[in-house]
Each structure stands twice: as structure tokens, then as C-alpha cells.
Amino acid sequence: MNQITSHIHSLPSSEDEHNKALTEGNNINPPEYLGNNDAHINSNDYLSSNGDAGATPGEVTEEDVWKMKAAISQNSTLGIDWVNTLKTLQTSPYCTVSPLTIAYNSALSAAERNCNADLSLSIIEDMKKSSEKVLDAVSYKIAIMTCVKCNRVEDALRLKDELMESGFNIDHGTIRSLLWLLSHNGYGHEALKLFEILKKLCELCKHDKGLVQADYLNTIESCLLSNMYEDSVDMYDKLKKSPNYKLDSKSFKTLLELAYSTSDSDLCKELYSQAVKEKSFELTNYHYKLIVRTLLMNGNLDVVHTIWKNLMNEPNLFDTALLQLFLESYSTSGDFKNSYELLLLMDKEMLLRSSQPYLLAIKSCEKCGEWNLAIKILRMAQHKLNKNDIRMYNAVLAVCLVAKEWDAMASIYKEIFKDSGSTMGQDQLKHSDLVPNGDTIAYLLISFYHIDDQPMIKSLLSIPVVDTPLLSKIRKSLKQ
Structure with a gap:
């Protein structure tokens, strides 16, 4: 003893x-x-x-x-x-x-x-x-x-x-x-074994409640962490048939994670519709992020727009990451009007802390060639962030390319390089954070090709940069 x-x-x-x-x-x-x-x-x-x-x-x-x-x-x-x-x-x-x-x-x-x-x-x-x-x-x-x-x-x-x-x-x-x-x-296989033991135990003891919703949800989460997606979906099907199934904040989160992990936009839309209809719990910022990410993966941009309209009156749920997801949707669809309005809202809520939201807003202008708005957003970013980003310049050049605004592209070229005639070099760059990459050179080559400025084309081709697919294609075309 x-x-x-x-x-x-x-x-x-x-x-x-x-x-x-x-x-x-x-x-x-x-x-x-x-x-x-x-x-x-x-x-x-x-x-x-x-x-x-x-x-x-x-x-x-x-x-x-x-x-x-x-x-x-x-x-x-x-x-x-x-x-x-x-x-x-x-x-x-x-x-x-x-x-x-x-x-x-x-x-x-x-x-x-x-x-x-x-x-x-x-x-x-x-x-x-x-x-x-x-x-x-x-x-x-x-x-x-x-x-x-x-x-x-x-x-x-x-x-x-x-x-x-x-x-x-x-x-x-x-x-x-x-x-x-x-x-x-994780340990999905162990979770499935435990679930089966619990199921048999409930049947053997004739347990009043039997399996409860948390048993299914915990097993689903374990399988998701173990990349056992088929088992997770199978467990969800069993849960849905269970008399104890109820959509609450906990089950909503787990099932949205299942929809996101399996890229199941139908399940995502079904869960969102049910939650909005029943109104039995409040949707959180994390819930919305899962919903929008799943819909973006599947290109359901119209649904994302509808969700944003429903969410606009819930400013307590706003954060940079969530609103940036909606910006990404508008950037993909080319909805420059809603994109710009959302950018202004983020500015009002003081949620603009990096160049990425501005970049997405500029890209939303590309499909329609809204080059004036693209340049306006570029100036906003320069004023707010007090710095330059070559990615934003490339995005503006892409918008001008769609609009065929060659003179505007030439003006942007002057912002990146010193205005020194027809010759340029790496030591002539204005800003260290505006070092041109392959896409920058490619867009400028296209603009100077259209205004038939051969000396400038030769100077651009002499700049040592890593070729991007676009620049590589242009080099081959110019050699023919």
C-alpha cells in the first residue's frame, strides 16, 4: 500500500x-x-x-x-x-x-x-x-x-x-x-469505430435518446480532418435521416465545412436557404466566409451577389477578409460598379490595409475596359497606402489594353520609368517597388506596337526580366 x-x-x-x-x-x-x-x-x-x-x-x-x-x-x-x-x-x-x-x-x-x-x-x-x-x-x-x-x-x-x-x-x-x-x-478511422460502438450500445441499452446530433457531427469533423470525405458525406446522410437532426449554429458550421471541403455548392446553398428561412440562430462572420468561399469555387457569382445584398445591413459582421471575398466575386464577374461601391464601403469602415482590395477592384474593370475608373482606383491606393505596387499597374495596363487606350498606357509607362527618350535600363527605374515584371513589359510592348514605336519596342525587349507566358508569346510573334 x-x-x-x-x-x-x-x-x-x-x-x-x-x-x-x-x-x-x-x-x-x-x-x-x-x-x-x-x-x-x-x-x-x-x-x-x-x-x-x-x-x-x-x-x-x-x-x-x-x-x-x-x-x-x-x-x-x-x-x-x-x-x-x-x-x-x-x-x-x-x-x-x-x-x-x-x-x-x-x-x-x-x-x-x-x-x-x-x-x-x-x-x-x-x-x-x-x-x-x-x-x-x-x-x-x-x-x-x-x-x-x-x-x-x-x-x-x-x-x-x-x-x-x-x-x-x-x-x-x-x-x-x-x-x-x-x-x-482527426483519426477518422478511430472515430468511425467509436461511432459504431456507441450505436450498438444505444441499441443494446434501448437508450431513450439513442444517438444524438453531436455524435454525428464529431464523427464528421474527425473524418474531415483525416481527408475522409466520402465517410463524412455518408455520416451526413445518416444524420439527415436521424430524428434528432436540427440545424443550429454548431451543425451549420460543421456541415458548411463539409460543403467547402467537398466543393458541394448545392449543399452550401441548401444549408444557407434553410438557415435564412428558419431564422433559429444568428449567422456568424465565419459562417459567411465558408459560404462565399464554397460558392466562389463553383462560380456561383449571382448567389454571392444575393448574399452580399442580404449582408449589407449587418456591419457588425464585416471584416477585411469577408469583404475581400465579395470583391473577388465582383472582380471575376466584371461588376465594376458594385466592386467600386464595396471598395468605398471598406474605406469608410477602415478595412483597407493592403493593396489586394484595390487590385481586385481594378481587375473588375477589365472586362468592360473601364480604364478611367481603374486609374482612379490606382490613385486612391497610392494616396491611402502611400506606396506603389507593380501588380496594380499591370492590372491598369490590362484594362487599358481592353479599351485600346494606347496613349494612357504610354503615360503609365512614364510613371514606371524615367522619361529619358528611347533608351532605358534597370538603373533608370523610378521606384524599387515598381520593378517591371514580364507582364509589365508585355503590355507595354503591345501598346508601343500599336503606335508603331520601334525604338521603344527594342528598348523594352532589352530589359532583363523573367518571361511570363504572355511575354514569351509576344517575343515569338515579333520575331516572325
């Missing part, structure tokens, strides 16, 4: 804490995963596990509880050894648990409350080495919960395997705690 002395020091020192630990029990299962009939780990668990084979099983009487309290009180006031104190439990003919097991489990409970996984695992190893059979289901359950709290996935799964291999029963709460842990770490 002296081998657990080091662990016993971690036990609660006050009488009230001892009473709570032994008489009220240790409910180690997260409350959101417990149903009314879930097996809680409490004092009855201690007294219902496998202990002395010779004892007669029975219920804990009020006399037993009184003796526990008296023994603990005596221990607190007189300093009697904890293990010796627990021996008083054997005075009841109905107590079926070894005092040593209770002592170990109390130490495990203290480690669990302090989130000390290393201590829990050490205690379990000591229990395995004991000459008596002291390990029981409660021991494993408490140790598993400690590992869950500490995000020790491998250790939690190993203890789960040991528990089941030892012939002990695993309860709903322990399985659900493990599923919650896996939902944050």
Missing part, C-alpha cells in the same frame, strides 16, 4: 473536498454529451466495479456513507494514513470495492481535476504492477478523461483499447468524450 503514497499527496486535503470526491462522485463526462441515462462516473461506479471476489454485492447504504464521512473526518483531524482510513469501508458487508482501488481512483480523480495526464498514466502503471487486482473500469474512465482534457490522443485511445481488452464495459459518456477529442485531431 505504501507504493501509492506519492500519489495520495495529490488528493484533496479538506474534509469537504474528500466528501465531495467520495460521496458526490466525479462526473468526468462533458455535460453537453450526456443524456439522462448516460453512465456517469460517480460513487456508485466505485462500488459496482470488480473488487474482492469474496464480498457480497449490494447497494451502498446510508451507514456506508456515514462511515466514509467519519473516516475522512478522522483522517483530516488526526492525520491518520489515507489507506488505513479507507479500510473502514470494509466494515460494511456490502462494500465490494477494495480500499486500495478506491485510494488509487481517488488519486486518479485528483490528477484529472488538475489536468495532469502524466500523473494519471503513472498511477495506471502502478496499478498494473500491484499484486492485487486494483484496476477497474472507473480507473480507466478517469484516466481517459484526463487525457481528453490534455489533448493526449494516442494515450486516450490506448487506454480505451486496454479498457475494452480487459473485459470492462465502456459507457456512452466515455465514447462521446473520445469522439469530441477526435473531432479536433
Whole structure:
């Protein structure tokens, strides 16, 4: 018995804490995963596990509880050894648990409350080495919960395997705690196994609620983290047929992540429509980001525009990343009017912190050749950011190219290079952040080709830059 002395020091020192630990029990299962009939780990668990084979099983009487309290009180006031104190439990003919097991489990409970996984695992190893059979289901359950709290996935799964291999029963709460842990770490195959065990357990026990929505969602999240998309979709189909299926903020988030990971815009639109129709919860900024990203991947730009119109009156949900996604949609569709209005809104909300929103707004002008607006946005960016970006200049050149505004392109050329006649070099660049790349040279070559300025074309071709596909094609055309 002296081998657990080091662990016993971690036990609660006050009488009230001892009473709570032994008489009220240790409910180690997260409350959101417990149903009314879930097996809680409490004092009855201690007294219902496998202990002395010779004892007669029975219920804990009020006399037993009184003796526990008296023994603990005596221990607190007189300093009697904890293990010796627990021996008083054997005075009841109905107590079926070894005092040593209770002592170990109390130490495990203290480690669990302090989130000390290393201590829990050490205690379990000591229990395995004991000459008596002291390990029981409660021991494993408490140790598993400690590992869950500490995000020790491998250790939690190993203890789960040991528990089941030892012939002990695993309860709903322990399985659900493990599923919650896996939902944050992956291990999809393990999650599917646990889900099936939980399903059979619910059927066997004729559980009132059976499988709850969180069981499906945690399994889906685990499979998503493991890139097991077919299994995730299959689990969603099962959830949808379940009587407990309800679209709330939690399920909405998980299912949107499923739609995004599988690029399923139909599921995304279905979920969004249902959420807007039912209005049972508030959509968050993260929800909208998942929705818009999924729709952008599938080119559903009209739906993105509709969502933006619905979102315009919710400024509390605005941030740079979300509004930039809508800008990306307008940039792709060429909707320069809505793009410019959105850019002004971002400026008003002080959400313009980089050149990317300006760049997207300029690109929205390309399809229609709105070169005046493109240059206006470029000037806005220069004023607000107090710096230049060659990507924005390239985007403006592309807009001017569509509009066939060769003179405007020549003016932009003068902003990038010193106006020094027909010869140029790398040392003649105005700004270090405006170093032209292959696309810059390609656009300028096209403009000077159309105004038939051969000396400028030769000078541009002499600038050492890495060829882009467009520049490479132009070089070949000019050689013919």
C-alpha cells in the first residue's frame, strides 16, 4: 500500500473536498454529451466495479456513507494514513470495492481535476504492477478523461483499447468524450469505430435518446480532418435521416465545412436557404466566409451577389477578409460598379490595409475596359497606402489594353520609368517597388506596337526580366 503514497499527496486535503470526491462522485463526462441515462462516473461506479471476489454485492447504504464521512473526518483531524482510513469501508458487508482501488481512483480523480495526464498514466502503471487486482473500469474512465482534457490522443485511445481488452464495459459518456477529442485531431478511422460502438450500445441499452446530433457531427469533423470525405458525406446522410437532426449554429458550421471541403455548392446553398428561412440562430462572420468561399469555387457569382445584398445591413459582421471575398466575386464577374461601391464601403469602415482590395477592384474593370475608373482606383491606393505596387499597374495596363487606350498606357509607362527618350535600363527605374515584371513589359510592348514605336519596342525587349507566358508569346510573334 505504501507504493501509492506519492500519489495520495495529490488528493484533496479538506474534509469537504474528500466528501465531495467520495460521496458526490466525479462526473468526468462533458455535460453537453450526456443524456439522462448516460453512465456517469460517480460513487456508485466505485462500488459496482470488480473488487474482492469474496464480498457480497449490494447497494451502498446510508451507514456506508456515514462511515466514509467519519473516516475522512478522522483522517483530516488526526492525520491518520489515507489507506488505513479507507479500510473502514470494509466494515460494511456490502462494500465490494477494495480500499486500495478506491485510494488509487481517488488519486486518479485528483490528477484529472488538475489536468495532469502524466500523473494519471503513472498511477495506471502502478496499478498494473500491484499484486492485487486494483484496476477497474472507473480507473480507466478517469484516466481517459484526463487525457481528453490534455489533448493526449494516442494515450486516450490506448487506454480505451486496454479498457475494452480487459473485459470492462465502456459507457456512452466515455465514447462521446473520445469522439469530441477526435473531432479536433482527426483519426477518422478511430472515430468511425467509436461511432459504431456507441450505436450498438444505444441499441443494446434501448437508450431513450439513442444517438444524438453531436455524435454525428464529431464523427464528421474527425473524418474531415483525416481527408475522409466520402465517410463524412455518408455520416451526413445518416444524420439527415436521424430524428434528432436540427440545424443550429454548431451543425451549420460543421456541415458548411463539409460543403467547402467537398466543393458541394448545392449543399452550401441548401444549408444557407434553410438557415435564412428558419431564422433559429444568428449567422456568424465565419459562417459567411465558408459560404462565399464554397460558392466562389463553383462560380456561383449571382448567389454571392444575393448574399452580399442580404449582408449589407449587418456591419457588425464585416471584416477585411469577408469583404475581400465579395470583391473577388465582383472582380471575376466584371461588376465594376458594385466592386467600386464595396471598395468605398471598406474605406469608410477602415478595412483597407493592403493593396489586394484595390487590385481586385481594378481587375473588375477589365472586362468592360473601364480604364478611367481603374486609374482612379490606382490613385486612391497610392494616396491611402502611400506606396506603389507593380501588380496594380499591370492590372491598369490590362484594362487599358481592353479599351485600346494606347496613349494612357504610354503615360503609365512614364510613371514606371524615367522619361529619358528611347533608351532605358534597370538603373533608370523610378521606384524599387515598381520593378517591371514580364507582364509589365508585355503590355507595354503591345501598346508601343500599336503606335508603331520601334525604338521603344527594342528598348523594352532589352530589359532583363523573367518571361511570363504572355511575354514569351509576344517575343515569338515579333520575331516572325
